[in-house]
Amino acid sequence: MTAAHGPAGPDTPATPAPATPAPVGRAGDWVTRHSAPTTAARTAALVNVLAQDDPTPEAVAAVLRAYGEAHPVELTERDVARMRTAADLLREVFAAEHVDGAAAALDRLLREHAGPLRLTTHGGTGPWHPHLDRDDDAPWDEWLLASSCLALTVLVWNHQRPPGRTCASPTCRNVFVTQGPGPERRYCSRRCATRERVAAHRRRPGGPA
Numbered sequence: 001m002t003a004a005h006g007p008a009g010p011d012t013p014a015t016p017a018p019a020t021p022a023p024v025g026r027a028g029d030w031v032t033r034h035s036a037p038t039t040a041a042r043t044a045a046l047v048n049v050l051a052q053d054d055p056t057p058e059a060v061a062a063v064l065r066a067y068g069e070a071h072p073v074e075l076t077e078r079d080v081a082r083m084r085t086a087a088d089l090l091r092e093v094f095a096a097e098h099v100d101g102a103a104a105a106l107d108r109l110l111r112e113h114a115g116p117l118r119l120t121t122h123g124g125t126g127p128w129h130p131h132l133d134r135d136d137d138a139p140w141d142e143w144l145l146a147s148s149c150l151a152l153t154v155l156v157w158n159h160q161r162p163p164g165r166t167c168a169s170p171t172c173r174n175v176f177v178t179q180g181p182g183p184e185r186r187y188c189s190r191r192c193a194t195r196e197r198v199a200a201h202r203r204r205p206g207g208p209a
């Protein structure tokens with residue numbers, strides 16, 4: 001939990017944009033990029049890109065690469081369609097208002113979509129890290145659900161609060177990971193926060209028309 005850089009540093013006020021998440025950084029931070037916070041941030045970025053109208057395999061692959069996927073990313077339209085279904089299932093975790101609801105949603109997903117806990121280095125190309133999919137060649141949707149559930153479970157375990165939220169803006173469907181101390185964020189990005197603040201100001205009696 002000491003990521004010095006990358007999108008998931010606990011002190012970084014993350015402002016996730018769906019299609020262009022911040023790159024993970026130097027190739028050397030191979031431990032950081034397999035950490036639970038980074039994996040959870042990748043989950044949020046993938047859920048967001050997959051929620052766009054008709055996401056292309058290239059757009060999804062770009063997010064995977066931005067989060068340090070070193071292997072060639074070969075995604076088909078069918079993979080993306082199945083990942084969209086997986087992403088919709090994961091939304092339930094981000095939608096939970098309280099830790100009990102997030103835990104119940106995760107519990108259900110783990111029961112239905114995750115295999116036994118195993119460790120892998122992907123053939124020595126990374127640090128030892130846990131996986132809940134069946135093997136390293138599991139389909140992308142199975143990998144997305146299993147890796148996301150694992151990371152979000154660790155965040156619930158560590159912080160005893162919901163691991164993420166859905167943006168409070170009624171015109172935005174983005175999800176984001178909540179972590180670290182400080183005031184709780186309600187919006188996925190500064191852009192959404194500003195837009196809603198302006199809208200609330202306009203709605204006030206006597207405010208600008």
Ligand SMILES: [Zn+2]
Nearest residue numbers: 167172188192
């Ligand atoms: Zn938003």
